[in-house]
Amino acid sequence: MLKVILARLKQKHRTMKYPAAPAPALPDRFRGRPKIDSAKCVEGCHACAEACPTGAIAVTNITRIDLGKCLFCTDCVNACPENAISYSNDYRLAVRKRDDLLVDQDKETLNLAAKLDSKLRSLFGRSLKLRQVSAGGCNACEADVNVLSTVGWDLSRFGIQIVASPRHADGLLITGPVTKNMELALKKTYDAVPEPKIVIAVGACAIAGGPYIGHDQVLGGADAVLPVDLYIPGCPPNPLTILDGLLRLLGRIQDRIG
Amino acid sequence: MTIDSSSLASLSNSRSIALDKVPLLALGDFQKTILGSVKAGRRVSALFGAPAADEGNTPLYAVLADDEENKLYVLRTIVSGERFPSLTPDCPQVHLFEREIAEQFGLVPEGHPWLKPVRYRHSWTNLDAWNRPPGEPILPAVGDFYKVDGDEVHEVAVGPVHAGVIEPGHFRFQCNGEKVFHLEIALGYQHRGVEEAMIGGPTSRSIHFAETLAGDTTIAHCTAYCQILEALAHCQKPPRAQVLRAISLELERLANHVGDLGALANDVGYLPTASYCGRIRGDFLNMTALLCGSRFGRGMVRPGGVAFDADEKLVEELLKRLGDAERDTFGAVNLLWETPSVMARFEGIGILPHEVAIELGIVGPAARASGVARDVRQDQPSGLFRFAHIPMSTCDAGDVLSRAFIRRLEIQHSIEFIREQLHQIPSGPVKAPVTPLAPKSLAVALSEGWRGEVCHVALTDERGRFSRYKVVDPSFHNWTALAYVLRGQEISDFPLCNKSFNLSYCGHDL
Known part of the structure; x- marks a missing residue:
């Protein structure tokens, strides 16, 4: 028993103060929101679009990145001969509408997720129970959702909890591109959640299919099957990005422009 | 059992070999070599089919690992037609590889004791090992499960969606009270091709x-x-x-x-x-x-x-x-x-x-x-x-x-x-x-x-x-x-x- 108490003292108090205090430091090489400096672009160059594994970049008369498809890899950065694309350390990426993830060149801001309407906030604001459904995910998004329940992040201090049954839940948190083999189970799980309910798509796969866009065996994201209320990009998103999205949805973080 | 060294090509990890250097054996010899190798302490790292160059002749490849000698061995064969004798009864470690070959290429491993799909999908060829109609959807985990009969035996089914933040899979238990007689696991829900x-x-x-x-x-x-x-x-x-x-x-x-x-x-x-x-x-x-x-x-x-x-x-x-x-x-x-x-x-x-x-x-x-x-x-x-x-x-x-x-x-x-x-x-x-x-x-x-x-x-x-x-x-x-x-x-x-x-x-x- 004494050893347990001693271990407890040595392990210390670890729950972070965020969002009351600044967010935990991210590594220097962290790849947050990508930025395009179009002044450096050479006319007729499509190197970034050609290098992108998921077709997230379109170069027409302007260059546009779809953060929903983006794997946050370095293929475009390495392909660009002019160093016009770079990653910032801005972890705030969650939005309410799919179109808000289409980011045009030079755009400094992202239309970050708005809070739920007042009726839903009165229901979920201090208590949001979510059922997680992995629908073809690689277990990385799942792992970093799980992290939010550890002592460092302590998701339950916000009244948010991952629950065991859809019948106990206020909504679904979906990861994975929605495989054909998970379509029915996902729909049944959704149907089992009582109204009103919300759907959160976490990760590139759940938003647009991720690396598997266009595969016969996947449907290409959660909104191919269900209405989605919150999109959280990343491959996988950092736990901080996920938490930021959840807190915005509940109106606990207010700055809408990131 | 001794293994004819000409029936295997050896290579070490992360090396390549020209395809024509990979011994091409008759199906019987291919299987005998695998069996003999496993009996001699080697193990099957991979056993798989490849798309056929000419229809009806499906190549199979095997990678055997010899952990004592620190060597890998490769060999291949060609299966003509739609079936081949299953190795599983004599070599249980290939049971899922053979089910995978059946699912991907429509070849039937005859005598396989538990021939079920692995990932519940259509085959890559126009053959189907279970003669399922081509247009019909294949539903995951739908089909026969190993079942224990008896008045006191009950079945517990869990998944695909579990209680935690976990990936999907289906688990079917045959139980007598708290005691498990048998568990069968059906996967394939995460199959993304x-x-x-x-x-x-x-x-x-x-x-x-x-x-x-x-x-x-x-x-x-x-x-x-x-x-x-x-x-x-x-x-x-x-x-x-x-x-x-x-x-x-x-x-x-x-x-x-x-x-x-x-x-x-x-x-x-x-x-x-x-x-x-x-x-x-x-x-x-x-x-x-x-x-x-x-x-x-x-x-x-x-x-x-x-x-x-x-x-x-x-x-x-x-x-x-x-x-x-x-x-x-x-x-x-x-x-x-x-x-x-x-x-x-x-x-x-x-x-x-x-x-x-x-x-x-x-x-x-x-x-x-x-x-x-x-x-x-x-x-x-x-x-x-x-x-x-x-x-x-x-x-x-x-x-x-x-x-x-x-x-x-x-x-x-x-x-x-x-x-x-x-x-x-x-x-x-x-x-x-x-x-x-x-x-x-x-x-x-x-x-x-x-x-x-x-x-x-x-x-x-x-x-x-x-x-x-x-x-x-x-x-x-x-x-x-x-x-x-x-x-x-x-x-x-x-x-x-x-x-x-x-x-x-x-x-x-x-």
Whole structure:
């Protein structure tokens, strides 16, 4: 028993103060929101679009990145001969509408997720129970959702909890591109959640299919099957990005422009 | 049984061989060679079909591993028609490979004792081993399950959607009261069609498939993928890159092993270790993120080497964090061994006997916990592991306690290994150019992921593109072990047994 108490003292108090205090430091090489400096672009160059594994970049008369498809890899950065694309350390990426993830060149801001309407906030604001459904995910998004329940992040201090049954839940948190083999189970799980309910798509796969866009065996994201209320990009998103999205949805973080 | 040496071509890990040097045997000889090799102590790392050059003649390939001789062997045959005699009754470790061949190519392994689909999908050819109509959808886990009859026997079905944040799978138990007679596991829910998509590659997506075959095993799978390309391009990786790859691989092992010990503690209701390990796991993931920006190692390993270097400042920071994490880890996990109620719950539960582990071809910590000394880093070393050795740990009991103890030992060894390597990273570049791939060749790459052997095999066509890319995640071998250990166990011990293997659904389903 004494050893347990001693271990407890040595392990210390670890729950972070965020969002009351600044967010935990991210590594220097962290790849947050990508930025395009179009002044450096050479006319007729499509190197970034050609290098992108998921077709997230379109170069027409302007260059546009779809953060929903983006794997946050370095293929475009390495392909660009002019160093016009770079990653910032801005972890705030969650939005309410799919179109808000289409980011045009030079755009400094992202239309970050708005809070739920007042009726839903009165229901979920201090208590949001979510059922997680992995629908073809690689277990990385799942792992970093799980992290939010550890002592460092302590998701339950916000009244948010991952629950065991859809019948106990206020909504679904979906990861994975929605495989054909998970379509029915996902729909049944959704149907089992009582109204009103919300759907959160976490990760590139759940938003647009991720690396598997266009595969016969996947449907290409959660909104191919269900209405989605919150999109959280990343491959996988950092736990901080996920938490930021959840807190915005509940109106606990207010700055809408990131 | 002696094996005719002309029936096998030998190669070492991460080497390629011209396709015409791979012995082409008659089906009977091919099977005899596999059987003889397994009897002589070798094991089947991969057995798979490839698209037929002419319809009705499907090539099969086998990769055999000889862990004593540190050698790999490859051989092939051609199956004419739609069926072949099953090897499974004489060689249980190929049971799932044969089911996979049946599902992908529509060939029937005659005499297979339990011929069911693996991933519940249509075949790649116009043949179907179960004569299902081509247009009709195939529903996962729908079909016959092994059933025990009797008035007192009941069936418990769990999944695909589980209570925790876990991937989907279906578990069907035959029980008498609390006691489990039999467990059958049906997977395939995570099937995203990766092996088909690899054909014609490498493309800009191939490496991202490799990184997400099993997202918690990004480094091991991506290393195997890159070793395939390097083998086919005859590329020499710079020493500095090899060290950084090995450090990344061991960091991946540390994060997962620490997380698993916490999860095991959680499953027996011992919350101190569960809470601490959940957090410490993140410390190891964040060390990987320090290297490459991603907690899961995305972007780190690239063909020809690694994409990120570590300067002195970074090395210093890693060493400091490693020391802190080491202290916290042992402070947290040693509590398990000092708490008799935890030991009592781990001991004697979910026993995988030594000979069953060998017969089923089990790999990784699960094999080592049953006294099977099998570790790619030692037996089939590539990269840095040819020069720097990590001691292999084994245990005899094969129970949950052994699988926990192996992880604890491996945590210690990996930390020591990383520390030693960080102190002596050779100078020089971290990446070498990779030339186009050799045409009409076969390459095999193995790496020891935290769950065990990751095996990739590639065949190239006359233009040097993949004509077949086979992936074998350690979970493909090991799911059967989980089903096996549940026999005679209390059903309430399922979560504990399951966690002691902690297998990948997506790595199995591809």
